[in-house]
Structures are given as C-alpha cells and as structure tokens.
Amino acid sequence: MSATDATTPAIEAVTALGLDHEVTRHGRVNSLEEAAAARGIEPRDLVKTIVVRRAEEDYVFVLVPGDREFSWPKLRALLGVSRLSMPDAATARQVTGYERGTITPFGSTHAWPVIADAAVVGRRISMGGGAHGVGITVDADAALAALGAQVADVTE
Structure with a gap:
C-alpha cells in the first residue's frame, strides 16, 4: 500500500462509526483556501x-468553519473559565496523536x-483526515452526533 492509499486512525474511526464519508487525498497545501480548492x-x-x-x-476540540475565526471571549464564557490557551505543536501532538494541520477528533x-460552532450545522463538511493532504468529507450533523459535540456560537 502506498502512502497515498494508507489509512489513518481518523479514517478508521469514521468507518467504525458507520458514518457515510468520502476520503480526499491531495498533496500538501499552504493555506486553507488551497486545501478547500483541492x-x-x-x-x-x-x-x-x-x-x-x-x-x-x-483540552477541548473546537470545530470552526474555514471562513471564520473562533472567539476567545465566547469560548471562555461557554466553558465558564477566565483563561484558555493553545498548546504548542508538540503538546498538541501528544494529546491528540496528530500533527498540527492534520488534527481531528476522529x-x-x-x-x-468537542465544541462545534453553530455555523457548521446542516452542511456537508470536510475535516482533517489525520495526515497531511488527507480530508474526510461527512454530513456535519451526523459527525457532530457521533462525536457528542456541543453546538454553540463560538466564532466571529
């Protein structure tokens, strides 16, 4: 099996959950816009x-549509905390098993x-697939249900 055909823990998890999904494989990209186009x-x-x-x-996973930024004040209010931070790349990998740019809750x-911004609901979305250049496209509502996600307005 070549690297482009290899499975990932994310693909295996989505499959095991029985979610209808499509795996997209493309080369490395330099921006969210390039990834969307690919x-x-x-x-x-x-x-x-x-x-x-x-x-x-x-930690928490926060799911944010590509055209939006999450709001620290909204997220702090939702979680009832006065302080939040983002882990460095090594810590993020340690607590998720994934490198930055490939992270997914699956x-x-x-x-x-998992906290999902309300703008995700009702759409077909693509998420990281657990490796660079790999995406998993799923029905957002089915994915959020499978993840037990809390849906809230957490973006600007």
Whole structure:
C-alpha cells in the first residue's frame, strides 16, 4: 500500500462509526483556501479542528468553519473559565496523536470534548483526515452526533 492509499486512525474511526464519508487525498497545501480548492469545496465547508487547553491535562476540540475565526471571549464564557490557551505543536501532538494541520477528533488518542460552532450545522463538511493532504468529507450533523459535540456560537 502506498502512502497515498494508507489509512489513518481518523479514517478508521469514521468507518467504525458507520458514518457515510468520502476520503480526499491531495498533496500538501499552504493555506486553507488551497486545501478547500483541492477538495472541491468552499472554504466555509472546510472545518478546522483547534485544540484548546482548559486546564492542566484538560483540552477541548473546537470545530470552526474555514471562513471564520473562533472567539476567545465566547469560548471562555461557554466553558465558564477566565483563561484558555493553545498548546504548542508538540503538546498538541501528544494529546491528540496528530500533527498540527492534520488534527481531528476522529481517531484522536484521547476523546476530548468537542465544541462545534453553530455555523457548521446542516452542511456537508470536510475535516482533517489525520495526515497531511488527507480530508474526510461527512454530513456535519451526523459527525457532530457521533462525536457528542456541543453546538454553540463560538466564532466571529
């Protein structure tokens, strides 16, 4: 099996959950816009997974549409905390099993809570597939249900 055909923990997890999905493989990209174009979708349908540190050894995944930025104040208010941070690349890999740019809640080494921005609901989205140049396209509502995601307005 070549690297372009290899599976990832994310692909295996989505398959095991029985989610209808499509895997897209493309070369490395330099921007979200390039990734969206390579997957044949609009940037708003490419959902970024951001790892946010709540406290020591306590993280959450935040799912954000590609055309939006998450709001620190909204996320802090939702979580009822006064302080949040983003882990460095090495810590993000340690707590998810994925490198930055490939992170997804699917197949992560730890099932951290998932918060999805309300703008994700009701769409077909593409998420990181657990390796550079790999995307997984799924029905957002089915994916959010499978992840037990909390849906809230957390973006600007």
